[in-house]
Amino acid sequence: MAVNSSFVSFDGGIQQLKGEDTLVIVPAILSTISGLGIVGNVLVLVVLIYVFTRQRASEAYVMLANLSATDLLILCLCAPMRAVTYYRRTWTLGLMACKTTEWIQHSCLAVKAFTLLAASQARHNFSSNPDDQSNFRQKNVLVTLVIIWTVALVFPIPDSVFSRLKEYGNISLCVSELTSDSQDVMRLYSKILPMAIYVLPIILAAACHIRTIFHIKPSAHEETLLARQYESSLVYLSIIALNALMMLPEWASWMWVRYSPGERCKPPAGLLIFGQVCVYLSSAFCPAILLTMHVPLRESLSSLCSQLTCRGAKNRLEIKGNANEMRAIVMKVLDERAGASTLTATERHPDTSCQTFADLEHFWSERRNTTVMEDSDPLPWERLNQRNVEL
Structure with missing residues (x-):
C-alpha cells in the first residue's frame, strides 16, 4: 500500500x-x-x-x-x-x-x-x-x-x-x-x-x-x-x-x-x-x-412443451412411415431383379431337360433325316423273321 x-x-x-x-x-x-x-x-x-x-x-x-x-x-x-x-x-x-x-x-x-x-x-x-x-x-x-x-x-x-x-x-x-x-x-x-x-x-x-x-x-x-x-x-x-x-x-x-x-x-x-x-x-x-x-408464462411453457412433444411424435411417425415405404420399395426392386434374372435364364435355356451335346446334335439330326433302303439293309434276316411272325 x-x-x-x-x-x-x-x-x-x-x-x-x-x-x-x-x-x-x-x-x-x-x-x-x-x-x-x-x-x-x-x-x-x-x-x-x-x-x-x-x-x-x-x-x-x-x-x-x-x-x-x-x-x-x-x-x-x-x-x-x-x-x-x-x-x-x-x-x-x-x-x-x-x-x-x-x-x-x-x-x-x-x-x-x-x-x-x-x-x-x-x-x-x-x-x-x-x-x-x-x-x-x-x-x-x-x-x-x-x-x-x-x-x-x-x-x-x-x-x-x-x-x-x-x-x-x-x-x-x-x-x-x-x-x-x-x-x-x-x-x-x-x-x-x-x-x-x-x-x-x-x-x-x-x-x-x-x-x-x-x-x-x-x-x-x-x-x-x-x-x-x-x-x-x-x-x-x-x-x-x-x-x-x-x-x-x-x-x-x-x-x-x-x-x-x-x-x-x-x-x-x-x-x-x-x-x-x-x-x-x-x-x-x-x-x-x-x-x-406467472400464469401466462407457465401456460406458454406448457403449450410450447406440448407442441414440441407432438412435433417430435409426428416426426417419429413420418420417419417410421418413410422407413416402411423404403423397405417396400427395396423389396419390390429386389423382386423385379429376381424376376428379370429368372426370365433371362429361361430365355437362355428354355428346357434344360431336353438339352443335347453340340457334338452329337448333327449326328442325331442326320439319323432322323436318313431313310434306309431295303437293298442296302445290313440285317435282312431280322426283317424276314418279323414277316414270318406276322404271317
Missing part, C-alpha cells in the same frame, strides 16, 4: 483466502449456481420469444426479457470470473478484466433494478386502463431500454477508475486503491451509488405494485382479468422482494468496507463471499419464480 493511498477492497473476489476448503467449495457453489441459472434464464427467454411469435409483445414482457438477459449476462461473465479467482487465489485474468469486473457487475445490477421499475410502471399503466393498448409503442420501448442501459453503464464508472493490479510477493492482486485526494469525492459517490441503483428503484417498484393492488376494483364481469392482475402484481412483488433481500448482504458489505474506520473493522471474508453468492442466487431464482408463479 502506498503512503498517500488507502486500501479499500479486493475486486473480483478475495484473492488471499486461507484454508483448503474454500479452494474447492466456493468455486463449486458458484459454478453450480451459474449453470442452473443459465439454463433457467435461457428457458425464460425461449418462452418469451414463443409468446412474441404468437401475440403482440407488451411492454412488461419486453422488460421481463431484458431482466432475464441481464441475469444471463451476470451468470455468464461475473460468476465464472469470481470462481476462477477463488480457485487460483491470485488474479490471472489481466489488467482489463481487473478494470471491468466490478463495473460489469454493478452495471448489470443497475439494469436489473431499473428494469424492474420500468416493468412495474408498465404493469400499473395496464392495470389502470387495460383496454387502452395505444400506449405501447415499439419505439418507446426501445428508447426506454437505451436509457436504462446507458444510465446503468455510466453510474459505476468512477468506482472502476481506481481498480489496478498490485504485485504482492509472487502473486498479482486486483484491488481498488483510493488516493488521499479522491477520498472525499468517493465517499459521496459511495452514498449515491447504492441509493440510485438499489434503494430507490426497489421502493418505487414496490410502491407501483402496491398501488395497483389497492386500485383494482372488484367486478363480477371481469373476475378472470382481476385475478390475473392480482397474480401478476404478486409475481412482480416476489421478484422485487427477492432482489432486495439477496442484494442486501452485498451492498451492506460494500458500504462497510468503504466506511470502516480502520483495517481491524473490515467485514469478515465470510460476509463478502456470502454477499457475492447471494447476488448470483438472485439471478438464478428469478426464472423459477417467473415460470412457476
Whole structure:
C-alpha cells in the first residue's frame, strides 16, 4: 500500500483466502449456481420469444426479457470470473478484466433494478386502463431500454477508475486503491451509488405494485382479468422482494468496507463471499419464480412443451412411415431383379431337360433325316423273321 493511498477492497473476489476448503467449495457453489441459472434464464427467454411469435409483445414482457438477459449476462461473465479467482487465489485474468469486473457487475445490477421499475410502471399503466393498448409503442420501448442501459453503464464508472493490479510477493492482486485526494469525492459517490441503483428503484417498484393492488376494483364481469392482475402484481412483488433481500448482504458489505474506520473493522471474508453468492442466487431464482408463479408464462411453457412433444411424435411417425415405404420399395426392386434374372435364364435355356451335346446334335439330326433302303439293309434276316411272325 502506498503512503498517500488507502486500501479499500479486493475486486473480483478475495484473492488471499486461507484454508483448503474454500479452494474447492466456493468455486463449486458458484459454478453450480451459474449453470442452473443459465439454463433457467435461457428457458425464460425461449418462452418469451414463443409468446412474441404468437401475440403482440407488451411492454412488461419486453422488460421481463431484458431482466432475464441481464441475469444471463451476470451468470455468464461475473460468476465464472469470481470462481476462477477463488480457485487460483491470485488474479490471472489481466489488467482489463481487473478494470471491468466490478463495473460489469454493478452495471448489470443497475439494469436489473431499473428494469424492474420500468416493468412495474408498465404493469400499473395496464392495470389502470387495460383496454387502452395505444400506449405501447415499439419505439418507446426501445428508447426506454437505451436509457436504462446507458444510465446503468455510466453510474459505476468512477468506482472502476481506481481498480489496478498490485504485485504482492509472487502473486498479482486486483484491488481498488483510493488516493488521499479522491477520498472525499468517493465517499459521496459511495452514498449515491447504492441509493440510485438499489434503494430507490426497489421502493418505487414496490410502491407501483402496491398501488395497483389497492386500485383494482372488484367486478363480477371481469373476475378472470382481476385475478390475473392480482397474480401478476404478486409475481412482480416476489421478484422485487427477492432482489432486495439477496442484494442486501452485498451492498451492506460494500458500504462497510468503504466506511470502516480502520483495517481491524473490515467485514469478515465470510460476509463478502456470502454477499457475492447471494447476488448470483438472485439471478438464478428469478426464472423459477417467473415460470412457476406467472400464469401466462407457465401456460406458454406448457403449450410450447406440448407442441414440441407432438412435433417430435409426428416426426417419429413420418420417419417410421418413410422407413416402411423404403423397405417396400427395396423389396419390390429386389423382386423385379429376381424376376428379370429368372426370365433371362429361361430365355437362355428354355428346357434344360431336353438339352443335347453340340457334338452329337448333327449326328442325331442326320439319323432322323436318313431313310434306309431295303437293298442296302445290313440285317435282312431280322426283317424276314418279323414277316414270318406276322404271317
